[in-house]
Amino acid sequence: xxxxxxxxxxxNVFFLSFNLSLFVVRRIYRVFIRNKNYRIEKYFIGIIKxxxxxxxxxxxxxxxxxxxxxxxELNGNLYLHTGIILWFxxxxxxxxxxxxxIKLFKKAWIKWHRYVGFxxxxxxxxxxxxxxxx
Numbered sequence: 001x002x003x004x005x006x007x008x009x010x011x012n013v014f015f016l017s018f019n020l021s022l023f024v025v026r027r028i029y030r031v032f033i034r035n036k037n038y039r040i041e042k043y044f045i046g047i048i049k050x051x052x053x054x055x056x057x058x059x060x061x062x063x064x065x066x067x068x069x070x071x072x073e074l075n076g077n078l079y080l081h082t083g084i085i086l087w088f089x090x091x092x093x094x095x096x097x098x099x100x101x102i103k104l105f106k107k108a109w110i111k112w113h114r115y116v117g118f119x120x121x122x123x124x125x126x127x128x129x130x131x132x133x134x
């Protein structure tokens with residue numbers, strides 16, 4: 001059973017890293033590669049298209065596998081744990097994404113989506129270093 005829990009945990013790390021890498025790859029492309037006639041430009045465009053295509057799906061899978069991982073690890077109990085704080089951060093990220101439809105947040109939602117992304121990196125590191133910190 002422990003192997004399943006660990007596998008789900010690392011799958012979640014992959015999904016979160018995959019989603020966060022879209023921002024990183026786009027930023028590298030815009031700052032260092034775009035309009036500079038590098039051969040690598042077409043590869044970056046291809047990577048960005050793949051990341052964009054699967055960004056929403058991997059986010060939904062992250063929410064689902066995250067709750068399964070936590071439920072199994074905590075034996076169905078609810079504790080204040082770094083993992084549940086991380087999962088609530090992921091839910092917050094999803095809610096910020098949903099705000100893009102509201103006229104008031106039409107332009108600002110992406111900034112908040114990125115801010116929460118940086119917070120998620122910190123929460124993930126805390127969870128990986130010391131899951132029972134709290």
